[in-house]
Amino acid sequence: MTTPFQQTAYDAVIVGGRAAGAATAMLLARSGARVLIVERAREIRDTLSTHALMPPAVAALDAWGILDQATVDTPEIRQVTFRYGAEEIIVPIPAHRPGLFAPRRWRLDPAIGGAAVAAGAEFVTGVACEGLLSDGEDQVRGVTVRDHTGTLHRIQAGVVIGADGLNSTVARLTGARSRATSKIASAAVYGYFAGLPDIGYQWFFGDSVAGGLIPTTGGVHGVFVTFRPDALLDRFAVDPIAGMAEILAGWDTDLAGHIRATGPVERLRRFAGAPAYIRDCAGPGWALAGDAGYFKDPISAHGLTDAFLDAQRLASVIIRGWDLSAYQRARDPHAFHMFSLTQKMAALDWSFEELKALHAAVNDCMKTERACFEATQGTAAVAA
Numbered sequence: 001m002t003t004p005f006q007q008t009a010y011d012a013v014i015v016g017g018r019a020a021g022a023a024t025a026m027l028l029a030r031s032g033a034r035v036l037i038v039e040r041a042r043e044i045r046d047t048l049s050t051h052a053l054m055p056p057a058v059a060a061l062d063a064w065g066i067l068d069q070a071t072v073d074t075p076e077i078r079q080v081t082f083r084y085g086a087e088e089i090i091v092p093i094p095a096h097r098p099g100l101f102a103p104r105r106w107r108l109d110p111a112i113g114g115a116a117v118a119a120g121a122e123f124v125t126g127v128a129c130e131g132l133l134s135d136g137e138d139q140v141r142g143v144t145v146r147d148h149t150g151t152l153h154r155i156q157a158g159v160v161i162g163a164d165g166l167n168s169t170v171a172r173l174t175g176a177r178s179r180a181t182s183k184i185a186s187a188a189v190y191g192y193f194a195g196l197p198d199i200g201y202q203w204f205f206g207d208s209v210a211g212g213l214i215p216t217t218g219g220v221h222g223v224f225v226t227f228r229p230d231a232l233l234d235r236f237a238v239d240p241i242a243g244m245a246e247i248l249a250g251w252d253t254d255l256a257g258h259i260r261a262t263g264p265v266e267r268l269r270r271f272a273g274a275p276a277y278i279r280d281c282a283g284p285g286w287a288l289a290g291d292a293g294y295f296k297d298p299i300s301a302h303g304l305t306d307a308f309l310d311a312q313r314l315a316s317v318i319i320r321g322w323d324l325s326a327y328q329r330a331r332d333p334h335a336f337h338m339f340s341l342t343q344k345m346a347a348l349d350w351s352f353e354e355l356k357a358l359h360a361a362v363n364d365c366m367k368t369e370r371a372c373f374e375a376t377q378g379t380a381a382v383a384a
Helices: 019-030 055-063 105-118 169-174 231-236 240-248 253-262 303-320 325-346 352-376
Strands: 009-015 035-039 079-084 087-092 122-125 128-134 140-146 152-162 178-182 187-193 201-205 210-215 221-227 269-271 276-279 286-288
Touching: 009 019, 009 140, 019 035, 019 105, 019 303, 035 105, 055 303, 055 352, 079 352, 105 122, 128 152, 128 169, 152 169, 169 286, 178 325, 187 231, 187 240, 187 253, 210 240, 221 231, 221 240, 231 240, 240 253, 276 325, 303 325, 303 352, 325 352
Parallel strands: 009 035, 009 152, 035 122, 079 201, 152 286
Antiparallel strands: 079 087, 128 140, 140 152, 178 276, 187 221, 187 269, 201 210, 210 221
């Protein structure tokens, strides 16, 4: 019988091959570990995403030596504009610092996955995780997976890492405990529009609504509006473009007119909101990375940044041979603080002064995150 796998035992099996999983695999493979990535999808394509890479995420890609590959045909952003009602605050990015980027996920995720493969990781698509192997007690020893032909495989692993998103199979199978939850959620509609001037990230905030423009891959902008979930059907069921334009006109009538006149270059995407959580992210023989372990509302556009920080922390712990509980201890102080700030923003019930204070606190968090990334950078290999 043929098998899609080169081996039956690995140092690490990673379930999920997008940003968090591919980055973790890349770092582990660069250290010499035998790594297998199994991805349910047959091909890595687009997915719901805020796209925006915050400074710690850009620093990570740069340190790992893959920033250029991950941002092909994606503009470098040199300023960020915040509009609090009628007030506009422009924040330029200093010339001595790298800019920001917001690549499409069909560009970003395969670039990281390709770097993992180049480092020696094995990447198999069309394979779903169905169970965990254990030693009869609590220690996870591997996985059972089913390939696209329906064949079941047993694979031994030193550690099983779930990087398989919100509905993580690995989190369910390990019984990962919820440490914090929040039912506060914002909904969003977004699409990609051509013909808009590229002046960097633009974030808009109004009365129980938010919106923005994100320059992304291929010369288009991601244009989005955020609102309370109960408004999704009322304002967007029949004519979502009109619903977007109505909200955006509160800050920029020219922008509203443009999206009405031109329409999106691809279908609009809708996000109805989802409960937020922080789960235990490590146990005997297993760990969780990215949204599998920690999901908060997308309004802070911090999800990809968290995915890369998780990859760096987790790889550093494994490479050092530390107990996986050290990964949990490294993640939690940052996760709980950012979780609280994000969920307060997602409530959409702030005054502008309160929101400015939340944004300032998020900025302080990112400075701390970057410092912590730099502290672990020498352990998780930074280049092939």
